[in-house]
Amino acid sequence: MSEIEAAVREIAEEMRVRPDRGAVATYIPELGRVDPGQFAIAVATKDGEVIAAGDCNTPFSIQSVSKVFTLTLALGMMGDVVWQRVGREPSGSPFNSIVQLEFEKGRPRNPFINAGAISVTDLILSKYQPREALGEILRFLQYLADDDAIYIDEAVAASEQRTGYSNRALANFMKAFGTVTGTVDYTLGVYFHHCAIAMTVRQLARAGSFLAHLGRDPVTGFSVVSAERARRINAVMLTCGHYDGSGEFAYRVGLPGKSGVGGGILAIAPGKASIAVWSPGLDASGNSHLGRIALEKLTQRMGWSVF
Numbered sequence: 001m002s003e004i005e006a007a008v009r010e011i012a013e014e015m016r017v018r019p020d021r022g023a024v025a026t027y028i029p030e031l032g033r034v035d036p037g038q039f040a041i042a043v044a045t046k047d048g049e050v051i052a053a054g055d056c057n058t059p060f061s062i063q064s065v066s067k068v069f070t071l072t073l074a075l076g077m078m079g080d081v082v083w084q085r086v087g088r089e090p091s092g093s094p095f096n097s098i099v100q101l102e103f104e105k106g107r108p109r110n111p112f113i114n115a116g117a118i119s120v121t122d123l124i125l126s127k128y129q130p131r132e133a134l135g136e137i138l139r140f141l142q143y144l145a146d147d148d149a150i151y152i153d154e155a156v157a158a159s160e161q162r163t164g165y166s167n168r169a170l171a172n173f174m175k176a177f178g179t180v181t182g183t184v185d186y187t188l189g190v191y192f193h194h195c196a197i198a199m200t201v202r203q204l205a206r207a208g209s210f211l212a213h214l215g216r217d218p219v220t221g222f223s224v225v226s227a228e229r230a231r232r233i234n235a236v237m238l239t240c241g242h243y244d245g246s247g248e249f250a251y252r253v254g255l256p257g258k259s260g261v262g263g264g265i266l267a268i269a270p271g272k273a274s275i276a277v278w279s280p281g282l283d284a285s286g287n288s289h290l291g292r293i294a295l296e297k298l299t300q301r302m303g304w305s306v307f
């Protein structure tokens with residue numbers, strides 16, 4: 001058994017039995033129904049192998065992890081114009097905060113807080129009709145993960161459509177400032193649906209591989225983005241990927257990472273591996289409690305911190 005395999009198995013077993021599991025998100029009612037007893041981990045290596053353990057074949061709601069892929073798509077479609085819409089500074093605020101938006105004239109601090117991701121989705125909608133945009137995002141993930149089975153969980157999307165009052169506030173506020181230019185309802189519809197994409201940790205680790213290998217898929221050798229862009233996306237993940245928990249994540253794990261309220265985290269060990277973990281219980285910043293602990297253990301053991 002390889003060292004990665006041994007680490008993955010042992011960490012999964014340790015996490016499976018831990019009593020401290022965090023609390024599942026309930027502000028999206030459908031996510032509140034997920035069993036917090038689950039844990040999964042997958043490591044996609046530079047040889048294209050995916051080593052996984054725990055509930056690694058169970059799809060979960062990727063939520064904000066999807067923002068890495070919408071940012072990648074938007075940068076591919078319109079290049080650095082994206083940075084006129086959103087900044088690339090950590091916010092130091094919760095993911096759904098509205099306070100900075102007024103001071104900063106509707107320009108979100110970064111593309112990973114909700115306001116920033118909604119603005120990026122709106123930018124994608126300047127080139128595509130809503131259905132086409134959603135198709136592009138879903139197909140991009142299917143292509144990256146080399147798996148057509150990836151789908152949108154309509155029940156989760158509908159659940160957030162019904163209850164997403166803060167996001168409606170953010171989108172309307174940005175519309176007033178002109179940093180959302182399209183129809184607010186369409187932008188939010190696409191945003192809620194891309195957050196509701198369901199994937200397994202195996203699929204997610206595989207989909208993130210290009211970020212670990214200078215923008216190239218290590219299996220096919222195809223270039224997804226330039227090396228420079230991959231480095232920059234990783235930089236934003238490191239500084240902003242866990243909202244007001246980004247400093248703590250960098251301190252403990254030492255890797256670029258993006259979390260979602262479904263309990264998933266995608267972490268990138270440049271030159272080494274793309275890692276996905278999932279455990280639905282969250283910490284106070286809305287990031288997976290056991291997911292972060294598992295990543296801390298894995299990076300320590302493998303010596304994968306970028307620092």
Ligand code: DON
Binds near residue numbers: 063195259262286
């Ligand atoms: O917009 C929301 O609130 C959710 N669809 C996504 C938020 C999220 O995943 C925050 N991450 N930890």
